[in-house]
Amino acid sequence: MEERLQKILARAGYGSRRSCEELITAGRVRVNGQAVGLGDKADAAKDIITLDGRQVTQAETLVYVALYKPRGVISTVSDPELRPAVRDLVPVSGTLYPVGRLDFDSEGLVLMTNDGDLANKLTHPRYEHEKEYRVLVAKQPDAEQLNLWRRGVVLEDGFRTGPAGVYVVSKHGKGAWLDVTLKEGHKRQIREMGIQTGLPVVRIVRVRIGVLRLGSLKPKEWRYLTTQEVQALQKPATASTPKPTLRNQKT
Numbered sequence: 001m002e003e004r005l006q007k008i009l010a011r012a013g014y015g016s017r018r019s020c021e022e023l024i025t026a027g028r029v030r031v032n033g034q035a036v037g038l039g040d041k042a043d044a045a046k047d048i049i050t051l052d053g054r055q056v057t058q059a060e061t062l063v064y065v066a067l068y069k070p071r072g073v074i075s076t077v078s079d080p081e082l083r084p085a086v087r088d089l090v091p092v093s094g095t096l097y098p099v100g101r102l103d104f105d106s107e108g109l110v111l112m113t114n115d116g117d118l119a120n121k122l123t124h125p126r127y128e129h130e131k132e133y134r135v136l137v138a139k140q141p142d143a144e145q146l147n148l149w150r151r152g153v154v155l156e157d158g159f160r161t162g163p164a165g166v167y168v169v170s171k172h173g174k175g176a177w178l179d180v181t182l183k184e185g186h187k188r189q190i191r192e193m194g195i196q197t198g199l200p201v202v203r204i205v206r207v208r209i210g211v212l213r214l215g216s217l218k219p220k221e222w223r224y225l226t227t228q229e230v231q232a233l234q235k236p237a238t239a240s241t242p243k244p245t246l247r248n249q250k251t
Contacts, residue, residue: 001043002042003042005031006018006020007116009024009049009051009116012044013062015116015119016097016099016116019097024036024038029050030049031048031049031050061094063114063224064111064115065090065111066214066225068108068214068218068219068221069086069107069109070107070219070220071107073088076098077098083104086110098110098112099112099118099122099123100185102204102206106204107206108133108204109209109217111209122210123185127237128183129183130209131181131182133190134177135178135179135205138199140176145199149193149197153192154196155192161186162182165180191204210232211232
């Protein structure tokens with residue numbers, strides 16, 4: 001049965017459907033030796049599908065890993081600039097891709113998996129899976145600044161952010177730790193929200209993706225997800241996502 005190539009690649013463990021679309025548009029995918037484009041289909045049971053010249057096969061065992069990405073590590077499998085990448089931190093054989101990327105200067109929870117269907121559910125905006133962060137800002141926010149974050153902010157590129165859950169966790173010198181919950185992931189969104197509202201962001205730590213929590217993991221540490229965690233992530237966000245919890249955070 002023919003299916004869109006991005007769906008076949010995602011199911012084979014090459015990332016979310018959106019990241020697989022990027023592989024196709026970059027010209028890295030071929031079917032039976034022929035160049036393909038976005039929207040093309042193939043039959044995984046009959047056609048020879050290759051990525052960078054290597055044949056694509058379906059993942060035999062699905063793997064799910066929770067990783068604490070430290071600052072100074074890029075959220076990709078590899079990097080042309082030879083910077084440390086998250087894949088380097090998980091010594092597990094086979095194909096693993098990050099779900100829920102973090103900026104180079106941000107840290108916290110990243111899910112590594114070869115389950116393309118789950119990756120699509122967790123990253124596509126229509127599924128509205130929450131991401132929760134602890135954010136250190138350089139100034140103590142006033143009520144209007146917090147309300148701007150809660151209502152939505154127009155960023156420099158014209159993108160208007162959706163409503164965010166924002167709470168003050170604790171004061172920290174002249175600044176404060178905030179609890180921020182988003183249902184979207186625009187590039188450098190939290191830092192840009194801080195710039196637009198006069199709250200420079202000093203540090204970002206992601207503590208939750210959907211129901212999956214960072215917990216006691218330290219920078220560079222990782223663990224396999226439990227069966228219960230995987231099953232909970234596969235459920236609709238409205239049925240599985242807990243409300244944010246407030247905890248003191250120290251640097």
